[in-house]
Amino acid sequence: MRSTITGLTAGLLAVSSGVAAQAASHEAEAGWDSPPACVHVNSGWRYTFVTNECSSAYDLTVVYSDGTNVPCRLASPGDIISFPGYGTQGNKVLGVALCATDGDT
Structure with missing residues (x-):
């Protein structure tokens, strides 16, 4: 055993x-740059939820295999934010990406 x-x-x-x-x-x-490990993603066909369990806020977006572009959203500590899901046409959520800010080059 x-x-x-x-x-x-x-x-x-x-x-x-x-x-x-x-x-x-x-x-x-x-x-694309991934957020720290304290940011989690849970995707479904209808919605994708991103949870920020970090002590800092992050501007985040979700990356899809078909190149779907969704706007960045601010996730403050403790937030659960929603994005579109992967749908029924074989698309996939590849992960969560940090969005570039004005100070980034």
Whole structure:
């Protein structure tokens, strides 16, 4: 039983590492910056919710696989903000991106 649990744990770690690597590669390809780990995304076909559990506010947007462009929104600490979901046509939410501000170059 112990070897089964150890094997399952190792398998889950490998899968979660692969998902994180895939998300990082999407960011690099698309040229967008991801927010800190305290910003979370939960996507569904109708809505995508972004939760800011950080102590700072961030201007955020959601990145979609089909290039859908949605406006940036300010997420203050503790906010849960909504964006459009991925829909029923095979689109995907790739992640959350930090928006450039006037001071960024």
